[in-house]
Amino acid sequence: MANTEQTAADLDTTATSSVTTTEAQRRVHLPGDVHMWVMVLGDLIIFGAYFIMFMIFRAMHPQEFLTSEEHLNINIGVLNTLVMLASSWFIARSVQAARAEDHAQALRLTYLGGLCGVAFIAIKAYEWTTKIAQGYTISSNDFFMYYYMLTGVHVFHVSLGLLILGITVRELRNPRRRRASMVESGATYWHMVDLLWIVIFALLYVMR
Amino acid sequence: MSSTVSTESSPTAGTVDRARPPRAGKRDVWLVFWIVPAFYTAFGVIFFALARVMPPPRPDVTVDQMAHFFHAHALTIKIGFGVLVLIVGGAGVSNGIVVYHMKRMTVGSVMAYAYMGSMSIGALPGCLLVAFSFLTAVYRPSRDPQILELLYDLGLLSYVGSLGCFSTAYFAFAVAILYDKNEIFPKWLAYVNIWQIVTEILTVAVFVSKAGPFAWNGCNSFWLGTAVFCFWLGCVIVFLMKANERESADEPPLD
Numbered sequence: 001m002a003n004t005e006q007t008a009a010d011l012d013t014t015a016t017s018s019v020t021t022t023e024a025q026r027r028v029h030l031p032g033d034v035h036m037w038v039m040v041l042g043d044l045i046i047f048g049a050y051f052i053m054f055m056i057f058r059a060m061h062p063q064e065f066l067t068s069e070e071h072l073n074i075n076i077g078v079l080n081t082l083v084m085l086a087s088s089w090f091i092a093r094s095v096q097a098a099r100a101e102d103h104a105q106a107l108r109l110t111y112l113g114g115l116c117g118v119a120f121i122a123i124k125a126y127e128w129t130t131k132i133a134q135g136y137t138i139s140s141n142d143f144f145m146y147y148y149m150l151t152g153v154h155v156f157h158v159s160l161g162l163l164i165l166g167i168t169v170r171e172l173r174n175p176r177r178r179r180a181s182m183v184e185s186g187a188t189y190w191h192m193v194d195l196l197w198i199v200i201f202a203l204l205y206v207m208r
Numbered sequence: 209m210s211s212t213v214s215t216e217s218s219p220t221a222g223t224v225d226r227a228r229p230p231r232a233g234k235r236d237v238w239l240v241f242w243i244v245p246a247f248y249t250a251f252g253v254i255f256f257a258l259a260r261v262m263p264p265p266r267p268d269v270t271v272d273q274m275a276h277f278f279h280a281h282a283l284t285i286k287i288g289f290g291v292l293v294l295i296v297g298g299a300g301v302s303n304g305i306v307v308y309h310m311k312r313m314t315v316g317s318v319m320a321y322a323y324m325g326s327m328s329i330g331a332l333p334g335c336l337l338v339a340f341s342f343l344t345a346v347y348r349p350s351r352d353p354q355i356l357e358l359l360y361d362l363g364l365l366s367y368v369g370s371l372g373c374f375s376t377a378y379f380a381f382a383v384a385i386l387y388d389k390n391e392i393f394p395k396w397l398a399y400v401n402i403w404q405i406v407t408e409i410l411t412v413a414v415f416v417s418k419a420g421p422f423a424w425n426g427c428n429s430f431w432l433g434t435a436v437f438c439f440w441l442g443c444v445i446v447f448l449m450k451a452n453e454r455e456s457a458d459e460p461p462l463d
Contacts, residue, residue, distance in 0.1 A: 039399030046403055053427050139416040149422065153409050
């Protein structure tokens with residue numbers, strides 16, 4: 001009996017220590033590589049500076065910004081947001097599949113994420129065309145200048161993200177590669193693009 | 209890195225390395241390297257203190273104010289840009305050493321040539337055109353103010369708005385760093401190049417904006433871009449130095 005108790009206690013201790021080890025590993029695990037995190041954090045600082053400048057100019061000309069904002073189609077903004085969030089969801093699930101070594105599924109999900117990225121660019125191109133046809137161009141006023149520049153540089157990030165997803169696909173298709181860290185790096189970048197869009201959407205379309 | 213390269217060049221180099229002190233790279237490469245900080249220091253002094261192009265004078269001023277700018281700074285523009293025209297080859301040397309280390313990468317030479325070509329063309333609108341526009345403006349002080357306005361706009365638009373060549377060069381540099389397996393430069397430096405491209409894109413509005421954040425003297429198009437450029441330049445100089453230190457003096461010359 002005592003022996004059994006001892007064994008149970010040992011098992012318990014082993015279980016606890018293994019849980020602790022797993023937790024510790026989880027705590028120290030950095031998804032992707034550190035270089036991609038430098039990219040993401042630096043890019044967020046640069047965009048943060050642009051956002052702050054936008055807020056300053058908005059505070060200087062509140063009426064002009066509010067009136068101009070009303071000319072944007074919030075439905076298209078929402079559609080863009082949903083497409084972006086869906087793409088991030090696909091990419092997050094792709095990382096899970098890659099970690100579980102279900103590479104076929106990871107590949108499918110990466111393709112879906114990329115397709116959403118293409119759809120995002122197409123929607124943005126349609127929106128720009130509509131705005132330009134209505135006479136709201138980059139030189140209309142400060143708001144529209146910020147609108148075209150922020151969305152334009154974000155579309156550049158989406159395009160770069162598609163290139164990075166292409167590298168992820170190449171990684172997943174080659175049985176000799178398939179490094180989880182590469183898939184995680186791609187996903188880290190893609191989620192940054194998503195996060196940036198959420199803030200841009202809030203600043204340009206929603207804020208009153 | 210130096211031991212890896214030595215081992216490749218000679219099978220007994222590993223034991224020899226332990227006996228001798230670490231080699232300090234090639235002397236000619238070091239000589240070229242020190243031209244980089246020297247040139248950019250001179251570049252900064254000329255553009256900030258003498259020619260008054262940095263920070264750029266305002267685009268939203270009258271023709272008379274533009275003419276006054278040239279009259280007030282005629283002497284320093286002549287001295288500054290006169291010296292610049294003389295030492296502008298330093299830009300070629302600065303790009304040359306980056307190309308040299310890019311050619312030591314495992315990616316082959318194609319990206320190095322893309323970088324060299326783009327940077328060479330970029331030097332014309334990004335550096336020389338403003339110098340010649342301003343030197344022409346102060347050459348005959350009695351010139352028609354309308355022509356001075358043209359030279360003022362031409363100089364500053366070309367200086368702040370020269371974007372595409374540099375973006376291509378940064379892209380080539382980034383791709384080369386990411387593909388390189390010799391680790392000549394750290395991978396994150398590739399992403400610093402991407403930030404540079406981002407700031408170049410956000411400068412494109414200088415051609416339509418005459419005042420505010422996106423004008424050629426604006427916080428978005430000029431100041432943030434300049435801050436990121438200074439960070440990029442600092443990183444490139446530090447990592448060129450490290451790349452020099454890691455290069456073994458007996459590494460065979462490049463093709």
